Amino acid sequence: MTELRKLVLWNDMWNGELAFADEICSPEFTIHFGRDVSTHNGDDITDPAQLKAFVRDFRASFDNDLEFTLVRNFVDPATDFAVSLWNLRIGPDRIVGGIDVFEFDDAGRIRKVHSVTGQRGIPG
Incomplete structure (x- = not known):
């Protein structure tokens, strides 16, 4: 699977297809958010299972209207x-935009x- 395909699946994962995390993320996965860490525990994520739980809870906090x-x-x-x-x-x-590296x-x-x-x- 190409890196480009992984970025598409990353987007799909944030849209609720949580199982993609297991397929595209390293077992030693980490993420760092550029926002106030007192508002969430995202920087504590150390594997795909924790990422899936974080995304699920994030989506639920907006009634999945994302x-x-x-x-x-x-x-x-x-x-x-x-x-x-x-x-x-x-x-x-x-609508807000963002960048992931x-x-x-x-x-x-x-x-x-x-x-x-x-x-x-972000304009297209």
Whole structure:
């Protein structure tokens, strides 16, 4: 599976397809969010099972009225990094954008993510 395909499945996972975490994430997975860590425990995630629980709880906190859409992905096959730009619709009227920077392990699974959410959507 290509790194680009993993980024698509990452987006699908955030849209509720939690089982994809087991397929695309390294057993030693970590994520770091660029927001106040006192509002969540995301930086404590150390494996795909914890990631799935975090995403499930995050979605539930918005009554599952969320939709992530990909804007653009950047994958350099010569490195173990990739970048994804995305938008998130929260309820009927609010859209915010974000960026995820991915690092892959030797097996090509997502090992580390740095994720930042902005205050407005990212144009396509």
